[in-house]
Amino acid sequence: MDTIDLLIIGAGPAGLSTAMHLLQQDPSWAGRMLLLEKAKHPRPKLCGGGVTRLGLRYLRDLGFLMPLPIPQARVDDVRLQYGSRLIHARGQPQFVIFHRPELDAYLAEQARQRGAVICEDEPALSFDVDADGVTVTTSRKVYRSRVVVAADGSKGIARQVLSRGERRRRVARLLEALCAAPESAPHFVERYALMDFTQTKEGLQGYCWDFPARLSPEAVFGMSSPQAHWSLGPGSAGSSQQAHLDGIPAFNRGVYDARLEARRQRAHLPQLLDKFFIANGGKMSDVVLEGHPIHWFSPLNRFAWPRLLLVGDSAGVDSLFGEGIAPALGYGQVAAQTIQRAFTTGDYSFTDYRRRLLNSTVGRYLLQRWSVAEVCYRMGGQRWFMHLVWTIGDALAHLWPELPELYK
Numbered sequence: 131m132d133t134i135d136l137l138i139i140g141a142g143p144a145g146l147s148t149a150m151h152l153l154q155q156d157p158s159w160a161g162r163m164l165l166l167e168k169a170k171h172p173r174p175k176l177c178g179g180g181v182t183r184l185g186l187r188y189l190r191d192l193g194f195l196m197p198l199p200i201p202q203a204r205v206d207d208v209r210l211q212y213g214s215r216l217i218h219a220r221g222q223p224q225f226v227i228f229h230r231p232e233l234d235a236y237l238a239e240q241a242r243q244r245g246a247v248i249c250e251d252e253p254a255l256s257f258d259v260d261a262d263g264v265t266v267t268t269s270r271k272v273y274r275s276r277v278v279v280a281a282d283g284s285k286g287i288a289r290q291v292l293s294r295g296e297r298r299r300r301v302a303r304l305l306e307a308l309c310a311a312p313e314s315a316p317h318f319v320e321r322y323a324l325m326d327f328t329q330t331k332e333g334l335q336g337y338c339w340d341f342p343a344r345l346s347p348e349a350v351f352g353m354s355s356p357q358a359h360w361s362l363g364p365g366s367a368g369s370s371q372q373a374h375l376d377g378i379p380a381f382n383r384g385v386y387d388a389r390l391e392a393r394r395q396r397a398h399l400p401q402l403l404d405k406f407f408i409a410n411g412g413k414m415s416d417v418v419l420e421g422h423p424i425h426w427f428s429p430l431n432r433f434a435w436p437r438l439l440l441v442g443d444s445a446g447v448d449s450l451f452g453e454g455i456a457p458a459l460g461y462g463q464v465a466a467q468t469i470q471r472a473f474t475t476g477d478y479s480f481t482d483y484r485r486r487l488l489n490s491t492v493g494r495y496l497l498q499r500w501s502v503a504e505v506c507y508r509m510g511g512q513r514w515f516m517h518l519v520w521t522i523g524d525a526l527a528h529l530w531p532e533l534p535e536l537y538k
């Protein structure tokens with residue numbers, strides 16, 4: 131049996147952020163922790179890939195140079211739609227969209243360069259917590275660790291084991307498809323992304339999105355699905371550094387259903403997405419739809435057990451928009467501070483994690499989003515309420531100064 135101070139299960143944004151924050155605090159963590167990853171980067175990951183300013187700031191504070199040197203689509207204008215009404219939320223940028231497999235592979239490579247050891251193709255199969263530590267069995271070995279961080283996402287083993295006693299499951303449903311886009315599409319020219327809440331009229335507790343995206347030629351060539359009817363153009367098929375960085379334009383479209391009000395009838399997501407595709411000049415029959423759940427944040431969630439901390443999707447992400455990348459990076463920062471303190475004091479009960487989390491930037495962000503989602507999605511079926519929200523939102527968007535350039 132291998133013994134270690136810290137095992138992080140999952141090398142997505144939450145696990146990698148925990149590792150990089152620990153290494154930033156104390157480089158000796160390089161030899162004292164392991165990340166277990168069931169796949170191998172770049173691994174497939176269903177996601178809109180939108181990283182908001184909060185997430186970009188976490189990366190900048192970790193020492194990343196901005197903009198990141200991977201393909202990306204910048205969004206300066208977020209258009210929030212309800213029927214014929216539009217709110218423009220502007221910022222320089224409001225968020226940046228990455229192809230998730232490429233973003234995560236880049237973060238993993240950066241974590242490695244800083245000293246993190248990532249054991250890929252090594253899924254954790256089970257874990258057993260006792261007073262002195264945690265025994266983790268993987269496909270290759272048995273580890274004994276003083277502390278474990280569960281960063282293995284919404285469908286990981288941590289959620290499977292820990293959700294058994296939960297009275298209420300807080301899980302959103304998402305469907306997504308990626309399709310080719312022309313370089314001249316207004317999304318790229320005007321740098322906008324659309325989030326359309328019109329379908330709350332039909333029972334959706336969420337929205338449909340239409341995001342511009344950019345993928346490296348390598349990522350497009352690696353796709354085997356029929357949705358890859360990409361027009362690569364004469365200059366883009368090469369693997370030159372510039373072609374890699376410019377990326378190939380695509381649309382990332384999908385639907386998010388928070389299911390906050392679990393007693394209400396489920397919205398028919400493929401039908402709603404089909405309507406959205408038609409309204410935005412596309413056909414759903416041309417793409418491959420994929421779905422994935424996400425576990426959302428509520429202050430009632432449990433975030434820690436003695437010797438075990440949850441981060442990212444396994445702890446719970448934003449219930450309003452389903453935003454999880456920036457929160458995952460933020461969870462990593464709080465978890466790293468909590469772990470560092472536990473190893474200094476010898477107290478591994480982690481009773482302070484909840485307080486630290488809820489008082490942190492990411493905790494306050496998630497609490498705000500959760501409060502708005504609780505009201506808006508419960509009332510979202512009422513048209514007068516949505517019109518009121520859009521009237522107030524539009525007034526605020528006009529009064530609010532445009533968010534300044536982040537990359538200066």
Ligand SMILES: Cc1cc2nc3c(=O)[nH]c(=O)nc-3n(C[C@H](O)[C@H](O)[C@H](O)COP(=O)(O)OP(=O)(O)OC[C@H]3O[C@@H](n4cnc5c(N)ncnc54)[C@H](O)[C@@H]3O)c2cc1C
Nearest residue numbers: 140142143144168177178179180254282283442443454455
């Ligand atoms: C369709 C869709 C669209 C989304 N769009 C956005 C968006 O635009 N912006 C945004 O901010 N968020 C978005 N999200 C949410 C976002 O993808 C997640 O919140 C985010 O990935 C959470 O990061 P994480 O590190 O907690 O989990 P993950 O990214 O899921 O990483 C978990 C890692 O653990 C590994 N793993 C799992 N089980 C094991 C195991 N047993 N042993 C070892 N390793 C394991 C997995 O391979 C994976 O690498 C979207 C989600 C979906 C489903």
